[in-house]
Amino acid sequence: xxxxxxxxxxxxDPYELAVRPNRTLVEVLRDDLHLTGTKIGCxxxxxxxxxxxxxxxxxxxxMTLAIEAQGKEITTIEGVGLSYDKLHPIQEAFVNEGAVxxxxxxxxxxxxxxxxxxxNPKPTxxxxxxxxxxxxxxxxxxxxxxxxxEVASEKMYNTQK
Amino acid sequence: xxxxxxxxxSLIGQSIPRIDSPSxxxxxxxxxxxxxxxxxxxxxxxxxxxAHAKIKNIDISAALALPGVKDVIVGKDTPCIKFGNWRLFPxxxxxxxxxxxxxxxIGDEIAAVAAITPEIAEAAIALIKVEYELLPAVFNxxxxxxxxxxxxxxxxxxLTSNISLDRKIDVGDIEQAFKDADYIRExxxxxxxxxxxxxxxxxxxxxxxxxxxxxxxxxTQTPYIVQCLLASTLGIPENHVRVVKPAIGGGFGGKMExxxxxxxxxxxxxxxxxxxxxxxxxxEELEIGRRRHGMKIKSKVGFKKDGTIxxxxxxxxxxxxxxxxxxxxxxxxxxxxxxxxxxYPVYRYRGYHVYTNLPPSGAMRGFGxxxxxxxxxxxxxxxxxxxxxDAIDLRIKNAMVTGDKIEGVTTISSAGFVESLEKxxxxxxxxxxxxxxxxxxxxxxxxxxFISGGVFNWFNTQYHFSACEVRAYDDGTAHLFTMSCDxxxxxxxxxxxxxxxxxxxxxxxxxxxxGDTAMTPKGDxxxxxxxxxxxxxxxxxxxxxxxxxxxxKIVSVKFNLNVIHDVAFxxxxxxxxxxxxxxxxxxxxxxxxxxxxRGEELTARGVYTPRDKGLTTPAYSFGAxxxxxxxxxxxxxxxxxxxxxxxxxxxxxNPLSVEGQLEGAIQMGLGYTLCEQFAxxxxxxxxxxxxxxxVPAAEDMPQIVSYKIDTYEKEGPFGAKxxxxxxxxxTAPAIxxxxxxxxxxxxxxxxxxxxxxxxxxxxx
Ligand code: FES
Ligand code: FES
Numbered sequence: 054x055x056x057x058x059x060x061x062x063x064x065x066d067p068y069e070l071a072v073r074p075n076r077t078l079v080e081v082l083r084d085d086l087h088l089t090g091t092k093i094g095c096x097x098x099x100x101x102x103x104x105x106x107x108x109x110x111x112x113x114x115x116m117t118l119a120i121e122a123q124g125k126e127i128t129t130i131e132g133v134g135l136s137y138d139k140l141h142p143i144q145e146a147f148v149n150e151g152a153v154x155x156x157x158x159x160x161x162x163x164x165x166x167x168x169x170x171x172x173n174p175k176p177t178x179x180x181x182x183x184x185x186x187x188x189x190x191x192x193x194x195x196x197x198x199x200x201x202x203e204v205a206s207e208k209m210y211n212t213q214k
Numbered sequence: 215x216x217x218x219x220x221x222x223x224s225l226i227g228q229s230i231p232r233i234d235s236p237s238x239x240x241x242x243x244x245x246x247x248x249x250x251x252x253x254x255x256x257x258x259x260x261x262x263x264x265a266h267a268k269i270k271n272i273d274i275s276a277a278l279a280l281p282g283v284k285d286v287i288v289g290k291d292t293p294c295i296k297f298g299n300w301r302l303f304p305x306x307x308x309x310x311x312x313x314x315x316x317x318x319x320i321g322d323e324i325a326a327v328a329a330i331t332p333e334i335a336e337a338a339i340a341l342i343k344v345e346y347e348l349l350p351a352v353f354n355x356x357x358x359x360x361x362x363x364x365x366x367x368x369x370x371x372x373l374t375s376n377i378s379l380d381r382k383i384d385v386g387d388i389e390q391a392f393k394d395a396d397y398i399r400e401x402x403x404x405x406x407x408x409x410x411x412x413x414x415x416x417x418x419x420x421x422x423x424x425x426x427x428x429x430x431x432x433x434t435q436t437p438y439i440v441q442c443l444l445a446s447t448l449g450i451p452e453n454h455v456r457v458v459k460p461a462i463g464g465g466f467g468g469k470m471e472x473x474x475x476x477x478x479x480x481x482x483x484x485x486x487x488x489x490x491x492x493x494x495x496x497x498e499e500l501e502i503g504r505r506r507h508g509m510k511i512k513s514k515v516g517f518k519k520d521g522t523i524x525x526x527x528x529x530x531x532x533x534x535x536x537x538x539x540x541x542x543x544x545x546x547x548x549x550x551x552x553x554x555x556x557x558y559p560v561y562r563y564r565g566y567h568v569y570t571n572l573p574p575s576g577a578m579r580g581f582g583x584x585x586x587x588x589x590x591x592x593x594x595x596x597x598x599x600x601x602x603x604d605a606i607d608l609r610i611k612n613a614m615v616t617g618d619k620i621e622g623v624t625t626i627s628s629a630g631f632v633e634s635l636e637k638x639x640x641x642x643x644x645x646x647x648x649x650x651x652x653x654x655x656x657x658x659x660x661x662x663x664f665i666s667g668g669v670f671n672w673f674n675t676q677y678h679f680s681a682c683e684v685r686a687y688d689d690g691t692a693h694l695f696t697m698s699c700d701x702x703x704x705x706x707x708x709x710x711x712x713x714x715x716x717x718x719x720x721x722x723x724x725x726x727x728x729g730d731t732a733m734t735p736k737g738d739x740x741x742x743x744x745x746x747x748x749x750x751x752x753x754x755x756x757x758x759x760x761x762x763x764x765x766x767k768i769v770s771v772k773f774n775l776n777v778i779h780d781v782a783f784x785x786x787x788x789x790x791x792x793x794x795x796x797x798x799x800x801x802x803x804x805x806x807x808x809x810x811x812r813g814e815e816l817t818a819r820g821v822y823t824p825r826d827k828g829l830t831t832p833a834y835s836f837g838a839x840x841x842x843x844x845x846x847x848x849x850x851x852x853x854x855x856x857x858x859x860x861x862x863x864x865x866x867x868n869p870l871s872v873e874g875q876l877e878g879a880i881q882m883g884l885g886y887t888l889c890e891q892f893a894x895x896x897x898x899x900x901x902x903x904x905x906x907x908x909v910p911a912a913e914d915m916p917q918i919v920s921y922k923i924d925t926y927e928k929e930g931p932f933g934a935k936x937x938x939x940x941x942x943x944x945t946a947p948a949i950x951x952x953x954x955x956x957x958x959x960x961x962x963x964x965x966x967x968x969x970x971x972x973x974x975x976x977x978x
Contacts, residue, residue: 089248090241092463094413095496099904102413130241144239148231151870154878155702156238157413157463163239185912189904191413191464192702194877195912 059123063088064132072119079103079114082129090130090160094189101188104161104168105129111168113187130160133167143167143205152201154192162188166202174210178203225715226932229870233707233721234461234700243461246433247417251489254419255284257479258335259492260325260342261502262317265353265571265897266364267346269315269324276341277327282334285482285490286342288325289314292481293449297472299439300542302674306379308367309537309574311447311477317346318366318536319571320897321502326478328490351571352376353897355510355531358570366536366569376569378534379542383549385621386560391525395516399597403513404963405585407533408506408886410578411909414463415499419491420479428480429456434729435465435699436740439673441731443472444480455480459729465701466882467577468504470742471539500902504576505892507544508533509585513552515593521603523612525560528552530586534567535574541567543672544575547665548582550830553620554663555590555631556612561620571897577742579882580942583664588964591660591947596960605659605951606639606838614663614836616925624828628935630862630923631663631836637860637921638838647842651955654845658951661838664940665831666930667745669824677737678821680749684713684757686765686816688808690786690801692717693725697738698750700728703938704871705746711867712751712931716758718783719800735819744936747867748833749822751931757820764816765803769796772806824929833927833935837861839944841916843952850968850977852888852953854916861941862923865933869922876920876941883945885910891965 056071063086072081079096082088082105091114094102098116105114106128133141140148143166153159162185169176169184176184181202182195190198237243274286289312298307313322325342329335352358352366358376366376392398420430428448434440437457445452462469475492483490494503514527530548534541549563598605610632618626638644638659647657667679683695694713700706706726714721727733729740738750765788766781773796775781782791789797798806807816824832842856857880866872889908893900901907926933950961959966959974972978 097903147239148235153235153238155464159238160241182912192878194881196877
């Protein structure tokens with residue numbers, strides 16, 4: 054399969070590379086660009102570990118071709134923090150509320166949480182749980198993840214006001 | 215000196231957020247699959263497509279000829295050294311890194327390829343041709359034990375059947391005891407296999423230096439075990455293998471053995487001189503991965519009219535799959551767990567580990583206990599009804615208490631079981647609720663007990679069970695080296711908390727190096743069996759005590775303290791307890807010590823080996839759980855509405871972590887009970903995605919409440935004992951009991967499915 058050139062905008066930075074047309078975005082992010090914060094738990098679209106934002110919408114990067122992402126704003130976990138050493142309120146809440154155990158689902162969870170709060174700043178518990186339905190976690194039982202998103206929502210909502 | 219066992223420090227019991235969380239929320243934490251080294255080759259395994267066969271021929275020529283392929287290996291290319299975690303009994307080590315003459319399950323590893331890209335490796339695998347001579351295969355315990363069944367390990371001349379190992383426990387005269395019983399409960403049960411389903415598929419990358427020494431970064435809970443077994447299968451000294459544990463994306467017992475891909479990565483990196491990497495796919499994980507043992511169990515319990523238990527006869531057949539893996543340990547522990555929770559004055563256990571042509575079962579969170587206690591708890595609930603005694607009252611009557619013994623097996627050094635039962639009864643309004651259940655609602659109970667690490671040493675380590683090294687520096691910091699692996703349970707934080715509490719410095723003043731066999735103390739067996747907090751915690755207190763002894767001398771000399779003065783360590787200072795102004799900062803004390811010792815570094819090794827602690831464990835946790843469910847009468851779908859737990863894990867070091875363990879355990883227990891089940895046909899696992907193998911999602915979770923029962927375990931650091939595994943046990947029996955209350959369906963065959971419920975009610 055011949056490679057094609059793609060231009061990707063990831064976390065605000067421009068990248069240009071040649072990929073096979075069937076190469077998924079997660080492979081490009083992890084293997085070609087070494088942005089390994091995005092995880093792979095299944096590659097079949099069932100676990101959410103690879104969740105990223107495409108033009109602000111959460112998608113599974115294992116189910117997205119790199120070429121499809123051209124011309125769109127790609128945000129990965131590496132682009133979520135406010136600066137190199139300043140955590141985003143969602144990240145901060147995940148740390149403080151004990152929402153992280155092994156951490157393998159965490160980047161994907163945070164991307165889904167960000168997608169949710171960007172659209173619905175004050176979600177109910179049920180809305181949070183529904184928004185996480187595509188993100189599996191085997192360690193936490195989700196309770197503290199839900200709590201962290203509530204705490205983040207409060208913090209972001211109040212500061213935004 | 216301070217009594218290190220007393221909780222005199224406010225750090226103990228504090229919900230310190232995980233120290234490794236910032237690196238995980240930013241994506242910076244490095245897992246094994248994130249590591250690619252210069253020149254990395256990509257590995258792929260060829261797996262058997264048949265369940266039982268002789269290998270007649272393997273043709274690798276086309277694969278080798280494919281451009282970009284750097285190495286192809288089959289079993290015969292390797293030193294053909296068998297491995298297994300029971301080194302004490304070499305005959306139980308039944309697995310080869312790659313199959314040589316025979317394959318024994320669909321997924322048995324036959325060959326491996328290393329190529330310049332993952333795609334080329336995959337293409338090369340497809341070019342390898344294997345000729346099989348098919349053998350009859352067996353896929354369940356009954357067929358495997360039937361007369362004339364094919365012997366799966368016919369190479370082991372000591373075996374005359376597919377039973378690879380058995381275990382017996384005999385306490386008292388069982389025949390007589392049953393004669394004395396007023397009521398006997400006898401049932402048969404089936405429990406199913408269950409996937410760890412850790413979110414991080416196994417990954418490994420190995421490199422070899424110019425002298426042939428191997429460094430391997432791998433997703434493991436037990437670096438020392440991997441080091442030893444990898445060295446022996448490669449045929450090189452242990453010290454020529456360095457195992458480094460990066461961040462681990464969950465283990466639950468599934469990452470505690472040497473695995474084929476670790477061997478192949480190391481072996482091919484030695485052959486090619488380049489790093490070799492393997493990352494399993496989820497499909498491979500689910501299709502061939504280790505799993506919790508399915509079991510067939512018969513259990514007979516005798517009671518007096520008043521509910522007093524007189525005897526138990528417990529027989530378990532474990533479906534081990536094609537190799538022993540951790541099955542021997544599960545067989546042993548299942549018998550011990552069958553005797554836990556209640557006082558069985560007479561107890562008999564017969565456990566059999568049975569080979570079948572299925573993927574091997576291994577260690578998984580709870581390790582024999584979820585199965586054994588699903589049975590004991592279900593029978594307690596059934597007996598309670600027959601005897602006309604409330605299920606919690608019946609338990610309290612028979613509950614183990616501090617000081618109880620199982621003859622020749624174990625002593626219970628602390629137990630908050632009765633208190634857990636009393637608490638859960640009042641907190642859930644158990645009796646009232648049970649009396650007034652609305653239609654289709656149920657409330658049920660299940661209990662658990664678990665070990666805080668194993669006393670057994672089948673791995674045959676010559677070293678201490680647990681060890682650490684502490685170095686104290688003149689800048690007021692310390693460095694802790696440990697082989698304990700944080701696999702998500704939070705040990706990196708808790709161990710620092712323990713050391714910081716004892717040295718009187720802040721946790722963030724402690725650098726931690728964990729799980730690097732070239733640096734961390736040799737011999738520590740790693741993370742399994744809920745051993746870390748108690749065992750490594752004790753090793754840390756041992757090292758800390760040595761450091762403090764040295765620093766106390768400094769303060770004593772400097773301030774000319776009378777020998778009767780105690781020296782305290784708190785708030786980053788070392789001082790005379792009775793007169794804190796006689797003291798200095800921790801860093802100043804270390805500086806002085808270094809000067810006095812003419813430039814030596816202040817370091818101490820700490821160790822812990824349980825001695826005279828019976829055959830099982832130094833300490834047990836206990837707890838009781840109540841589930842409340844709603845069952846849809848039309849569809850049979852069970853909704854778990856609430857789970858309440860009262861549990862005793864000794865002193866809680868970090869409440870946030872303990873709660874997290876509980877909530878995660880409930881999710882795993884819920885999946886085990888209701889929705890996680892392998893679909894296996896003729897030895898082939900069919901559900902190999904998370905779409906088909908359904909792990910509970912956020913919406914499936916019930917409301918969770920918990921109550922901590924205070925106990926103090928004198929063998930544990932600051933009084934602590936296990937919390938990681940036991941909590942996964944009670945959920946299945948509690949839900950099953952609640953489903954019975956709601957529907958009349960009594961589950962003796964996990965999991966509980968809508969179909970089974972509706973069938974029992976004659977609705978389908
Ligand atoms: S890796 Fe993409 S959904 Fe699992
Ligand atoms: S924290 Fe381990 S999978 Fe979510």
